[in-house]
Amino acid sequence: MAEMAFLDPEGVDGVRMTWGVWPRTKVEASKCVIPIAATISPIRSHPDIPTLPYVPLRCKTCAGIVNPYCRVDFTAKIWICPFCFQRNHFPPHYSMISETNVPAELYPQYTTVEYAFAGPESNAALLPQPPVFLLVLDTCVIEEELGFAKSALKQAIGLLPENALVGFISFGTQVQVHELGFSDLTKVYVFRGTKEITKDQVLDQLGLSAAVHRPAPGYPKGAQQGLINSALINRFLLPAYECEFSVNTLLDELQTDQWPCQPGNRALRCTGVALNVAAGLLGACLPGTGARIIALVGGPCTEGPGTIVSKDLSEPARSHKDLDKDAAPHFHKAVKFYDNLSKQLVSQGHVLDLFASALDQVGVAEMKVAIERTGGLVVLAESFGHPVFKDSFRRVFEDGEQSLGLCFNGIHEINCSKEIKIQGIIGPCSSLEKKGPSCADTVIGQGNTTAWKMCGLDKRTCLTVFFDISPSDRSNPQGALNPQLYLQFLTNYQNTEGQMRLRVTTITRRWVDSAVNSEELVEGFDQETAAVVMARLTSLKMEMEEEFDATRWLDRSLIRLCSRFGDYRKDDPASFTLNPNFSLFPQFMFNLRRSQFVQVFNNSPDETAYFRMLLNRENILNTVVMIQPSLISYSFNSPPTPALLDVASIAADHILLLDAYFSVVIFHGMTIAQWRNAGYQNLSEHQVFAHVLQAPHDDAEMIIRDRFPVPRLARFLLAKLNPSATYNFANEVAAGSDVIFTDDVSLQVFFEHLQRLAVQS
Incomplete structure (x- = not known):
């Protein structure tokens, strides 16, 4: 247990x-x-x-729900709310309750x-609502990329539940809304990509103005909408089993955007208008019903609202330095556009998911507000053919154990x-x-x-x-x-x-x-949760507060914490000790300071936004791995064991498996790599070596299978390790270990500084 x-x-x-x-x-x-x-x-x-197959009991004052912590008077049939101390009578159908006959919601467990x-x-309990998936595909990509995206969409439609409603929009220089309900003739509604379109204009052009009705009293919103407008809805959104053939045919015929692109220019791409039209279509057909806009985007928006960079290739995409200097001319306007889009989607109850696959930035930093506020998924990959995109996209639609739920x-x-x-x-x-x-x-x-x-x-x-x-x-x-x-x-x-x-x-x-008894406070400290909370708070402050120095703020917080809860004699660093409940926390902060959430150097604004969105939504165990990667060592003479996240863990006869959440790295020591290159694993007398070589790959597969987005199998290891051996201290390196070329301080030096500052009077 x-x-x-x-x-x-x-x-x-x-x-x-x-x-x-x-x-x-x-x-x-x-x-x-x-x-x-x-x-x-x-x-x-x-x-x-x-x-429990019944309606819960609510407190008449604070609307809290009856729970095991309520005080219950079984004789008078009264329960007392623990939040506001209001006395509430049990309704007549609870008349049989007694100390030996308690309803499930009062069981202590x-x-x-x-x-x-x-x-x-x-609201919608009368009729289970089918899920709705509105697919939005970028056609301003090369033929090969479009082929990868089309095959992913075909596979997705095959995996959907039969009753799921599906719609399809493609976009490039213009937006095309495809009418699926009339399979005899392909019918497309085209929107210009240069200017913002209001929701009413979308409805007028699609002939959906009649679809906007006020729900009659007593009807759940979704149910009455379905009764009145099913004919109008079915023009654009059809059950998967009905439209699978027509969507597949449509995808087969779909070509890359035919609008001519001048030399020295980027493709004209109107991502903002496409998402605007998608939100308007769902808002007319299915307000208040669970629906997702799944956007596959292959490059930056260069036209209309949401533009992140001009079509002229001589203008580079905005960098962190540009954002800091306020030298990104399109940024604030695009963020404002997506902020308004997020308000519309939230009021409709709809989700925006983004699958961005491009070597260039596509505008994740600008779209972040709409994705995060609607609870959308986000995946960033180099290509629609990359396993990070293909495997993650499939996971969205898969059922069974791999389902995201x-x-x-x-x-x-x-x-x-x-x-x-x-x-x-x-x-x-x-x-x-x-x-x-x-x-x-x-x-x-x-x-x-x-x-x-x-x-x-x-x-x-x-x-x-x-x-x-x-x-x-x-x-x-x-x-x-x-x-x-x-x-x-x-x-x-x-x-x-x-x-x-x-x-x-x-x-x-x-x-x-706590002024009298701080021991209980110390015993109740959860250092993993504290590290995650500090990481989320830091990334929020970096976005919201100008001139915020994250590293300094984290260092000062850590010094104050160690000063408050450490055991030491004043001005004696050697006497400093930390309770085991706090002992890992300085290490978490050391790795957080070096992580991609705090150090934006070498990352684009899109990558930083992507990392932070996942930091803010994943569970604690996964988020701790994002902050402080885990390292496992494989060798001949011992089972796989956790290793220190340190350059000293590199050994010639060991294999290391690094899980850094966004990437998984398998690193072979020098001797192992030589044996592998010589092909010893293929010889029958070296079965043990073959087993040692295969074990980290099997474990990496398990990690990859359980995670969303799917991590990439990467090659870099040293960047994530503690630089206990750098070129400054190369003479202290153990044989077979490695040296890191960095001016970063090591964990040891970091901890020495921390001890000295924490004990200062």
Whole structure:
């Protein structure tokens, strides 16, 4: 059982916290240095979560849902809400409850339950809604690239559920909306790519103006829409089984963009208008229904709204230096365009997924706001023929164990004890501006609300919630007496089968007086979660705050933390020790400072935006690997063992497997490489060598199979290792090890500086 807990630190609830116990006052919380935050995976699958086929009971004051922490008076049939202390009567159908006959939601082990119901709580519960996929394909690419993209789309349509609705838009210099409902004759609606098009203009041109009706009272939005407009919808969106043949035929006939491209110019590509038209089409046909716009883009937008670079090849795409100097002429305009598009998509409940495959930048940095706020997926590859694109794209549509578990139309809400305020969330969601007494004055990420829209979410989606301790806790005697605090996370969403579900997770933690007893605080510290929270907060600050020095801020935070929680004698660095609960944290910060989230040198703005979007949405275990890669060593005389992320781990007779999340590297020591090149693994007397050579490849395959986006098998190793042996200290290198040509300090030197600064009086 202990082993299981080790393997699954998130437990049934999918919640991890920076601090396991909470300080009672705002002042004590600020002394903790690491923010009080929780990460939650709202719809993570777990075998121990029960599904209850009825409507939950809500508190009449705060709308909190009945849970195992409620106080229950079985005689009077009353439950007391732990958040607002309101007394609520059980309804008549709970009349049979007693201490020996308790409903499932009050079982102490069911802190997370899922409600499946067809009733007033649910908007579209009457009819399961089929998923909708609107495919948007860039044709401004070379013949070979278009061929790769077309074969990926054909494979995807074959993998879709039969009832899934499919639509198709292609774009280059102009946008073509393909009418699929009239298979006898190919019918295409063309939009100019040079100017922004309003939603109403899209509807007029497509003949969908009549499709916009007000839902009749009593009908769920999606159901009535389907009754009235199915004929109009079926012109552009058809079930996969009906349109598979016509879409495949259409793809076979589709050619690269025929608009002439002058020498010295980039292709004219109107990505912004294409996504605008796609959003308008879905908004007319299926507002409030789970739908995804899946865009395959092969180059930068050079025309119309969302332009990131001019068509003239002499103008380079914007770099980080250009953004810092405010010398990127198109950037702010494009971001504003995508910000408006994200608001439209969020109001419709639709998702934007981006598959960018190009050697040039395509504008991920500008589109980030629309992808992240709608909970979209993003994949960055060099080509539509690259395994990173092909395997990741297939995973979106696959079913079974490899399925991503894509869900739609989520609304995430948080209830909490009165002494707690919510500052905001970092992650793939958008604030619903639902203000209340639980909203804090300071905002982090998507704030000023207790409810967030999650248009797209999956089994691995993870949100980071930041909390504040209310200064008014002294004036609340009831709260002051209560040794426990309570948090409840509610997620309403449309599952993969199209049914509405409500996941409810209720957790409790203890208040401690950290001024008197800091030992309990130390025991409750989760250094992995703290590292992830600091990484997400740093990347947010780098984007939001001008002149923010990330490295300096991280260093100062780490020094303050070690100064507060380390054991030492004043001004004696040799006496410094850290509790085991903190011992890995300096190492995480050392690697975070060197990571692609903080060091943007050598990365394009698109790559940085891509890395940060994945940093903000993945679960803790995966995110820790992004910050601090894992290294496994394979040799003849021992089983595979974890190795130090250090240049000293390189040995002539060892193979190393580095998992850096975005890439996986297999590195052969010098002797191993010579034997491999000589072909010893193919000789029958060297079967052991063949086995040692194959083992890291098998493990790499397992890593690649389980991950989205699929990581690339890369060749570089040294850039990720701790430079304990550099050209400055080459004389200290062990035999068979390697030297790194860098001026970076090593972890050892970093830790020595940290000790010296932490113990200063």
